[in-house]
Amino acid sequence: MNYDGDIIRPPSEADSIIIQVTVGCSHNRCTFCGAYKDKSKQFRVRSKDEIQKNLAFAAQYCKRQKRVFLADGDVLILSQKRLLDLFKQVKTFLPQIHRIALYGNTKAIRAKSVQDLKELKKHGLHRIYMGLESGDNDVLLSVKKGETAQSMIEAGQRVKEAGIFLSVTVLLGLGGRQGSIKHARETARVLNCIHPKQIAALCLMPLKNTELGELYSKGSFTLPDARGMLIELRELLQNITCDPVQFMANHASNYLPLSGRLERDKTAMLKAIQRALTGKEVLVQEQYRAL
């Protein structure tokens, strides 16, 4: 398979065939995100020829895989016609595929009507991964997400209305030490309005090649420590009221791997956090944390 640069995909797509349709992210301004800062990752849509060659490769060598993930950052930004053509091609080359997934940023989602999204679903789009990061407008503004809590709610609800599986990512620590609790509460509020199928909570790890990473190394941005991250996680969990929803805080960046179904497993997860806060649960050591 031929890829431009490193490929980032959600952990749940580990078994999927990855077809790179776009390179980079059309927004690429978030101050915490170092995924596509390299010049080689400047946003572009790969040519039909490039995509077809990779589909042909997958048709030959990935016959047993049943899912496709379309990379990079926000394939959903393509026009409706282009997406429908693309899904048709995926089905032609890979008839065994029963699930197509992609990252959709909020702007791309809002550019589609519910009807458009329903049509994409009919043609195979099963899952959209959306980065909420925070529901706190102050945080969203400071990290240049280019969205507000309200626009995130609208985008998330649109995906839900279209009947597409929605997975939402939030970033613990993004409000800094000072804004930690407000960030957690506002994020929970937005999640409750969206009610996604899945919530993934990662811990922010400031990267050197990002604006936020620079602020962090200068001491202008302070990150909650491990204990602070746990308190923020507890605040987030306590305030999430949507049910049912799969809640995952078991990414390699998390200090305390947690995963469960809300509301069902909320008490058990909160107890685990409490045990960790009182030193009765072992945390992942710094050197083993990763993005």
Ligand code: SF4
């Ligand atoms: S966080 Fe998402 S929207 Fe922001 S720059 Fe990175 S890939 Fe693009």
